[in-house]
Amino acid sequence: MAERGFPQPxxxxxxxxxxxxxxxxxxxxxxxxxxxxxxxxxxxxxxxPGMADLVGRMLPPNTEPAFLARIGMRILETFQIALVxxxxxIVLSLPIAWxxxxxxxxFGRGSFLVKAFVSFLRTVPDLVxxxxxxxxxxxxxxxxxxxxxxxxxxFCGRFFAEAMEDAEKEPQEALSAIGAGKGSILVGxxxxxxxxxxxxxxxxxxxxxxxxxxxLGLVGAGGIGQELKVAFDxxxxxxxxxxxxxxxxxxxVMEVCTDKLRARIQ
Amino acid sequence: MLDHLTDIRPAAADARARPEPLIEARGxxxxxxxxxxxxxxxxxxxxxxxxxxxxxxxGSGKSTLLKCLIGLHPITGGDLTxxxxxxxxxxxxxxxxxxxxxTGFVFQKHCLVRRRSVLSNxxxxxxxxxxSWRAFxxxxxxxxxxxxxxxxxxxxxLADKAMLRADTLSGGQQQRVAVARALVRKPRLLIAxxxxxxxxxVSGRNVxxxxxxxxxxxxxxxLYTSHDMAHATDYADRVVALKGGRVHFDRPAxxxxxANLHDVFDG
Numbered sequence: 001m002a003e004r005g006f007p008q009p010x011x012x013x014x015x016x017x018x019x020x021x022x023x024x025x026x027x028x029x030x031x032x033x034x035x036x037x038x039x040x041x042x043x044x045x046x047x048x049p050g051m052a053d054l055v056g057r058m059l060p061p062n063t064e065p066a067f068l069a070r071i072g073m074r075i076l077e078t079f080q081i082a083l084v085x086x087x088x089x090i091v092l093s094l095p096i097a098w099x100x101x102x103x104x105x106x107f108g109r110g111s112f113l114v115k116a117f118v119s120f121l122r123t124v125p126d127l128v129x130x131x132x133x134x135x136x137x138x139x140x141x142x143x144x145x146x147x148x149x150x151x152x153x154x155f156c157g158r159f160f161a162e163a164m165e166d167a168e169k170e171p172q173e174a175l176s177a178i179g180a181g182k183g184s185i186l187v188g189x190x191x192x193x194x195x196x197x198x199x200x201x202x203x204x205x206x207x208x209x210x211x212x213x214x215x216l217g218l219v220g221a222g223g224i225g226q227e228l229k230v231a232f233d234x235x236x237x238x239x240x241x242x243x244x245x246x247x248x249x250x251x252x253v254m255e256v257c258t259d260k261l262r263a264r265i266q
Numbered sequence: 267m268l269d270h271l272t273d274i275r276p277a278a279a280d281a282r283a284r285p286e287p288l289i290e291a292r293g294x295x296x297x298x299x300x301x302x303x304x305x306x307x308x309x310x311x312x313x314x315x316x317x318x319x320x321x322x323x324x325g326s327g328k329s330t331l332l333k334c335l336i337g338l339h340p341i342t343g344g345d346l347t348x349x350x351x352x353x354x355x356x357x358x359x360x361x362x363x364x365x366x367x368x369t370g371f372v373f374q375k376h377c378l379v380r381r382r383s384v385l386s387n388x389x390x391x392x393x394x395x396x397x398s399w400r401a402f403x404x405x406x407x408x409x410x411x412x413x414x415x416x417x418x419x420x421x422x423x424l425a426d427k428a429m430l431r432a433d434t435l436s437g438g439q440q441q442r443v444a445v446a447r448a449l450v451r452k453p454r455l456l457i458a459x460x461x462x463x464x465x466x467x468v469s470g471r472n473v474x475x476x477x478x479x480x481x482x483x484x485x486x487x488x489l490y491t492s493h494d495m496a497h498a499t500d501y502a503d504r505v506v507a508l509k510g511g512r513v514h515f516d517r518p519a520x521x522x523x524x525a526n527l528h529d530v531f532d533g
Binding site: 168170171173174175176177178179180181183184185187188189192193195 | 333336338362363366367369370371373375377378379380381382390391393394399401402444447448451
């Protein structure tokens with residue numbers, strides 16, 4: 001075999017002592033945390049019969065026509081909350097994302113303040129927003145819709161702003177060179193370029209809105225979640241299993257639909 | 267064809283009659299930081315109706331100079347006037363806008379909005395005009411603008427491709443769309459930053475021919491950069507060479523020798 005001109009690099013070259021120490025520290029933190037919060041084998045052994053008992057009480061799911069009609073109406077309401085909330089949220093996200101996008105925003109360096117506001121909307125969990133809206137607006141679907149609007153702005157605001165920041169720079173520079181303002185550059189160059197990404201993010205937001213809207217009822221913000229809470233509170237486990245199946249079905253339908261739409265866009 | 271451009275002739279003729287040049291830079295400096303000085307005292311004077319080629323090695327400051335001329339990059343020193351008005355930090359937004367409205371800019375990469383039609387891209391050239399939000403898309407544009415855009419497309423022989431998506435065209439055709447976009451605003455000055463760099467030799471030559479013809483026919487002043495010395499000497503009246511952020515030589519295209527070029531690109 002011909003002699004090599006260059007020595008073979010070591011197996012762990014580029015893996016520094018600091019990286020190794022950080023990896024060991026991370027492992028130690030995980031193991032230490034497991035002692036407090038991870039289920040022990042004993043707890044698992046005791047919990048399994050309880051779970052099996054609960055599943056037994058949930059079967060068969062309740063298929064009484066009157067009950068099915070009631071949850072059908074609740075599912076419709078859940079969809080309405082998700083659709084209206086996501087639609088309003090997506091529309092509001094566009095100007096907010098424009099103001100938040102670095103290098104694109106009409107506020108220049110002040111864009112980070114808008115970005116921080118969007119981060120705040122995203123950081124607060126949707127159930128907490130739902131509690132706030134239930135307390136301020138009252139029980140029902142409107143509080144749920146408001147929650148979805150805020151949640152969607154937090155989600156789409158960030159992704160739309162990132163897409164705007166990553167949009168092709170050359171067409172923007174070309175329009176800027178001929179005297180186009182920031183608004184003209186947005187509608188003339190940025191939005192057409194990032195349209196597939198906007199549609200993709202909007203579909204994810206809609207999917208997320210459907211998933212969120214099914215649990216908002218747990219805190220009184222309308223939708224099928226309210227029925228689920230009542231069923232568990234009153235130990236009506238056969239009703240609960242039917243509602244869980246319905247939730248699974250609507251989330252599945254939504255995901256299949258948005259996947260197909262995404263595939264068509266790409 | 268291109269009737270709308272005929273009304274720029276008197277303006278160009280007036281400009282020629284005026285004593286002041288179309289562009290005048292004195293001691294122009296541009297630095298991105300204390301260490302990154304790109305232009306270090308450029309003196310340049312361009313008269314109306316001239317065709318000027320700007321040459322120089324990579325990093326010599328050609329593109330930066332062009333962008334400084336239209337106020338895309340703020341200058342950091344010296345004096346710069348364009349159409350008799352100052353360009354730079356002291357220029358008002360209205361002055362910058364007025365100056366850009368008289369200038370067409372063609373970039374090295376065609377810089378079209380890929381997902382829009384060819385016609386919409388040409389109409390984008392009218393952004394900056396009053397009511398320019400209607401330039402967003404050809405469907406919203408006033409009839410007059412649509413007519414001007416079609417005439418500009420005819421001038422570059424692409425009228426039949428008006429409704430195709432911009433990214434379905436070849437590189438040469440896209441560059442011609444970019445030329446049409448620059449023409450649609452009836453410019454007095456056309457600036458092109460290596461317009462043929464991303465094209466094959468034949469397409470590159472066609473684009474340069476198109477520039478030269480349109481500028482000659484419509485009395486448009488042309489300033490372009492090129493790495494191709496044939497493009498620089500064949501289509502320009504004057505060649506200005508940049509080296510080390512300064513003007514190395516400025517002479518008629520016919521008097522640029524091979525030795526001059528070696529001097530610019532070597533060392």
